[in-house]
Amino acid sequence: MKLPIYLDYNSTTPVDPRVVEAMMPFFTESFGNSASRNHAFGWEVEQVVEDARESIGNVIGASGKEIVFTSGATESNNLAILGAADFYQKKGKHIITSPIEHKAVIDPCHALEQRGYEITFLKVDKDGCIDLKQLEESIREDTILVSLMAANNEIGTINPLKEIGEITRAKGALFHTDATQGVGKIPIDVDEMKIDLLSMTAHKVYGPKGMGALYVRRKKPRVRLSPIMFGGGHERGMRSGTLNVTGIVGFAKALELSVAEMASEAERLTGLRQRLYERLSAGLDYIFLNGHPTERLPNNLNLSFGYVEGESLMMGVSDLAVSSGSACTSASLEPSYVLRALGVGDDLAHSSIRFGMGRFTTVEEVDYTAEKMIVAVKRLREMSPLYEMVKEGVDLSTVQWASH
Amino acid sequence: MAYSEKVIDHYSEPRNVGSLDKSDLNVGTGLVGAPECGDVMKLQIKVDPETKEIIDAKFKTFGCGSAIASSSLATEWVKGKSIDEAMSIQNTDIVEELSLPPVKIHCSVLAEDAIKAAISDYKSRNQD
Numbered sequence: 338m339k340l341p342i343y344l345d346y347n348s349t350t351p352v353d354p355r356v357v358e359a360m361m362p363f364f365t366e367s368f369g370n371s372a373s374r375n376h377a378f379g380w381e382v383e384q385v386v387e388d389a390r391e392s393i394g395n396v397i398g399a400s401g402k403e404i405v406f407t408s409g410a411t412e413s414n415n416l417a418i419l420g421a422a423d424f425y426q427k428k429g430k431h432i433i434t435s436p437i438e439h440k441a442v443i444d445p446c447h448a449l450e451q452r453g454y455e456i457t458f459l460k461v462d463k464d465g466c467i468d469l470k471q472l473e474e475s476i477r478e479d480t481i482l483v484s485l486m487a488a489n490n491e492i493g494t495i496n497p498l499k500e501i502g503e504i505t506r507a508k509g510a511l512f513h514t515d516a517t518q519g520v521g522k523i524p525i526d527v528d529e530m531k532i533d534l535l536s537m538t539a540h541k542v543y544g545p546k547g548m549g550a551l552y553v554r555r556k557k558p559r560v561r562l563s564p565i566m567f568g569g570g571h572e573r574g575m576r577s578g579t580l581n582v583t584g585i586v587g588f589a590k591a592l593e594l595s596v597a598e599m600a601s602e603a604e605r606l607t608g609l610r611q612r613l614y615e616r617l618s619a620g621l622d623y624i625f626l627n628g629h630p631t632e633r634l635p636n637n638l639n640l641s642f643g644y645v646e647g648e649s650l651m652m653g654v655s656d657l658a659v660s661s662g663s664a665c666t667s668a669s670l671e672p673s674y675v676l677r678a679l680g681v682g683d684d685l686a687h688s689s690i691r692f693g694m695g696r697f698t699t700v701e702e703v704d705y706t707a708e709k710m711i712v713a714v715k716r717l718r719e720m721s722p723l724y725e726m727v728k729e730g731v732d733l734s735t736v737q738w739a740s741h
Numbered sequence: 742m743a744y745s746e747k748v749i750d751h752y753s754e755p756r757n758v759g760s761l762d763k764s765d766l767n768v769g770t771g772l773v774g775a776p777e778c779g780d781v782m783k784l785q786i787k788v789d790p791e792t793k794e795i796i797d798a799k800f801k802t803f804g805c806g807s808a809i810a811s812s813s814l815a816t817e818w819v820k821g822k823s824i825d826e827a828m829s830i831q832n833t834d835i836v837e838e839l840s841l842p843p844v845k846i847h848c849s850v851l852a853e854d855a856i857k858a859a860i861s862d863y864k865s866r867n868q869d
Contacts (some may be wrong), residue, residue: 370755370826646779646803646804648806649752649806649808649809652744652805652806654827665805672779677844682776682778683778683779687777687779719758720758720800721801721803722772722781722782722783722801722803723781725801729796738774738775738776739772739773739775739854739858
């Protein structure tokens with residue numbers, strides 16, 4: 338077993354060697370610009386790009402013609418939201434989303450608010466689930482777009498995409514889903530789920546960074562977007578810029594592998610996730626699961642370790658690469674907005690750790706992780722005034738804290 | 742973010758972790774911060790009733806590595822000092838000693854507050 342152990346697969350993944358191999362020829366030999374229509378270098382690459390486009394589309398039940406290549410899911414989300422908002426502004430200026438979306442969805446929505454659009458943020462319950470009835474009631478005549486993620490990046494909770502799609506289609510609003518964490522991990526079919534726009538990225542599925550795509554439905558309904566970048570009119574005018582051929586080839590290969598192994602990987606990762614959770618629960622008191630207990634990504638475990646602060650805990654397990662919702666680990670000095678939206682107290686948000694398992698995670702690594710975590714949490718609780726007070730029977734909510 | 746060697750040292754081997762008997766008249770207890778803010782420090786001092794010198798100090802901290810290091814350092818510094826001398830410890834001294842980056846300055850402020858709170862608790866219980 339090699340240290341440090343990587344357990345941050347919800348953040349990014351290593352590129353699979355098979356993906357690198359597929360990409361290699363397109364750096365040096367077949368380096369043409371796919372938009373060069375007049376010579377063999379261009380033709381060769383154009384064909385490769387179109388094959389990759391088709392194969393990426395197939396993964397989500399779409400045709401290649403509906404795939405727009407981008408630099409990643411952040412750009413895809415921006416293009417979907419800003420592009421639809423601009424194109425459909427005559428129909429209305431109302432958008433619905435949720436408070437636990439990625440910032441790449443929330444921030445474009447806030448930007449639109451400044452331009453006179455109205456954004457409704459749906460409520461989420463303690464597990465991170467939306468209320469479908471509230472969604473249905475929130476859609477109005479002037480609602481142009483509903484943007485709800487496939488699965489949450491912090492807490493792993495999966496949205497009921499099919500049910501959401503039924504509602505949005507019936508009510509005549511477009512349905513965008515940020516499927517950054519979902520594609521390649523859980524089954525997604527844009528027709529069955531009535532999805533109109535879908536964002537995805539390569540680097541969460543063992544592909545290269547800086548490569549993403551936006552699915553834009555072509556039929557029933559035909560979705561139109563205003564571009565947010567202008568130039569050579571690539572990608573049916575929706576996204577100008579020379580295509581990232583190596584990235585596209587790598588993305589297609591990465592998805593091909595992920596989909597081929599999806600069912601068995603989901604089962605294996607769910608097993609590892611449960612194993613880690615059970616070991617930690619057996620060794621420690623006051624641990625709390627964040628996110629839905631079952632409707633969650635197979636590879637995501639998010640726990641709060643009561644009375645221990647997340648950053649100090651990560652410092653204590655320096656040979657484990659995990660992430661925390663603690664304020665101290667963010668630039669903003671605010672604890673995770675996702676956990677706060679769930680109603681997790683700020684104290685427990687500061688105590689949260691996200692374990693993201695993946696293709697190269699082993700049972701041995703999980704067992705080592707559990708052992709290390711238990712030792713580190715116990716040590717920090719020995720020096721935690723809060724743990725001492727709780728053990729003395731003090732109800733922390735009744736204490737007058739000197740806030741600062 | 743990389744931690745300074747001194748922060749890592751105090752985090753890995755914190756000095757004076759523990760609790761003193763808070764019912765002892767010679768003990769002063771300071772509890773500062775709030776769980777919602779991500780850091781709580783409890784710092785206790787034990788004062789020699791004759792010489793008014795701080796003869797022991799203990800801490801417990803819920804917080805990041807820099808908060809733990811700041812409070813560990815604070816207990817080290819107050820030991821052997823008179824109450825007045827301990828009152829003069831400034832958060833900037835802690836920042837300098839631990840090479841804390843700007844985002845961690847509040848940890849040092851909290852440690853200074855903890856010292857002052859412990860002394861004030863001691864004084865209020867020994868007014869005669």
